[in-house]
Amino acid sequence: MRAGGQHPWEFILSEQQQRDFERDGFVGPLPRFLPIDEIDALRRELDDLVSNRRSHPLYGRFSVRDWHLVSPLAMRLFTHPAIVRRLQQLAGEDLLLWRSKVFHKAPGDGEIGWHQEWGWFNGEEIGNDRPGLVPTSVGGDWWNLTVWVALDDITPENGPLRFVRGSQKTRFPIRMVPMVDSAFFQDPFIGDPDVATLVERARDNRLVLDIDTSRMFDGIDAHLLSRDALKTYVRNWLSSLQAAITLPFDAPAEDVVTLTMKKGDFVIFTERTMHASLPNDTTRSRIAIDCRVTTSDTLVYPGRLRDDFIDGSNLDITRHRCVLLSGRKLNRANACLHEEGGALPAGLAPRAHGLLGERLLDRADAPGLHCWENRLDARTVPFLGDHKVLGSVLIPGVTYVEMALAAAGEVLGRRPVSVEQVEYHHGLVLQEDAARRIQLSLQREGEGAAVRVHSRPAEGAGPWQLHASLRLRLDVMALPEPGSDAVRAGRRSAV
Known part of the structure; x- marks a missing residue:
């Protein structure tokens, strides 16, 4: 990716900030650009959909992915010039918004360990190998940028992001482990759900994020199991699945950065940069949302070309669309949404002409x-x-x-x-x-x-x-x- 041209003085990175990004692999926190009431409204919307594990209109199941295609507030956030112009400086003019994700760290949620995403977004963190992106060149440069926006004040106590400066230049080794030992595993028994709720969540794929649990209880009457036996059964079932973790590595203390942020602030980084988050030791959920942006010559969800519409997060992406943020759509195989500032209609159909x-x-x-x-x-x-x-x-x-x-x-x-x-x-x-x-x-x-x-x-x-x-x-x-x-x-x- 190569830097783009000059832009108006509003919403741009200084030369020093651009150098910081190239050196460190991230730049931020950058200041809020939307009114506080809009940030708060988006927070309430996202808190509701995660807390109630609402079904995503495009995917037919609970997911924290791609709510910008449903929420006008999220779409407005990610298409704002304050984000787009800075991304243009780092990646050029031809940009696609291809994914977003909600991060809901509930009270008591633990840390997310160090991890990096080299750029394929293939779901290896949950044991899959279904690439989400295929760039035109797989040389030494990155092809995805992530913008992480805080919807709460981020303190040292409620789960701040952490980065290791300069780590984007090294690909660190990983190891496959049982799902329950991975950095992204969330205990399905948090909140002490009753048996009926647990079984319903499993059959609706709402039990463990991004994991297909619809057949977990096939042939099993969960209501006949004791509470301890049920926990053992669920844990053993999930342990049969594999996931990736980053092997321990030494990072100089001076290179480890913990970001505290005000609500509405954001950080731009390449996910090749080693990142993590600390536990939420407060009594209130911490919410953030990110978007992922690639150059428009990158092929998004290449499985589409083989009529394979299941991605690395086990979602059916038949109705997914990219958003052309700026410039030209260089890869004509990508499915893009061209509505200006709007949300994807629930009844979106493939092109007829x-x-x-x-x-x-x-x-x-x-x-x-x-x-x-x-x-x-x-x-x-x-x-x-x-x-x-x-x-x-x-x-x-x-x-x-x-x-x-x-x-x-x-x-x-x-x-x-x-x-x-x-x-x-x-x-x-x-x-x-x-x-x-x-x-x-x-x-x-x-x-x-x-x-x-x-x-x-x-x-x-x-x-x-x-x-x-x-x-x-x-x-x-x-x-x-x-x-x-x-x-x-x-x-x-x-x-």
């Missing part, structure tokens, strides 16, 4: 309105190479028809539909060095729908330009596959 893009959040104040958005330039549509004019791609009219039918397919299913009317307004020209944000809207109207396609420059806030408007009608004509000859030959249009 290559140019249609991602479906945006349906608005409660606009029933029947559905929108899709994409970011395109001439390089993203090589299949339209024969539609170039003076080096730029002119989107052909039939493409709008294909996009409209694909959108109708998402909303209406395979119900019969035909194109009743098409009106073209302004040509859509794509250039290699000037991306445009394309938006298609579909408004249900009685037995049909009105479709409009707009675009504007991808950077900045220029006006939307209307390119095409279409009228779709439900009738007896079967819906052809998008891109098929039937679309081109069978449509009826009025220009």
